[in-house]
Amino acid sequence: QQPVQSPQAVILREGEDAVINCSSSKALYSVHWYRQKHGEAPVFLMILLKGGEQKGHEKISASFNEKKQQSSLYLTASQLSYSGTYFCGTEIGGGADGLTFGKGTHLIIQP
């Protein structure tokens, strides 16, 4: 079942923060976050496994609340290069099952 992402779109000024949410009605094994720029392939950002861990990558971090089956991606002090569409991909079971992606969040960063 497709995870639900919110918001659908965000417009920020450079330096502002953003939060993107991804929720599922099913128990998740993992959540994968990707950023895709127009005409390019999705680029991996991070994986979160069940267990409620939080991960960070420069000014981008994420959390996974296992009780709520919800993951959030935090973009701090956004840069122009952060523009693009953010997708969360979810797995129900471990192993190579493939990902089910949410509809995406379109992020525009303005100077």
Place this chain on the structure above:
Amino acid sequence: DTEVTQTPKHLVMGMTNKKSLKCEQHMGHRAMYWYKQKAKKPPELMFVYSYEKLSINESVPSRFSPECPNSSLLNLHLHALQPEDSALYLCASSRHATGSTDTQYFGPGTRLTVL
């Protein structure tokens, strides 16, 4: 090196043509995937190969035929496609850790147009 390569970059074909898409990785990954992505939509899983065996087929029409000749190579054979099959076809690979999960690395995709 986390590179997945795909050829061709662009493909235009008629509804009666037969063509193939190619995907290659040299990271030693044993899981490979085909996804289809329509404009302004998320990628949708089509097929999964685990250790060169087809493990998941997401009810994809038979006009799409995957093949995994060896652990580094994944093909998608196309025959009698419809205009609505026009999309970006993405290949991905991962290490395949049983009972765990690994990063899926995506190739740049093949943009397919069916006339």
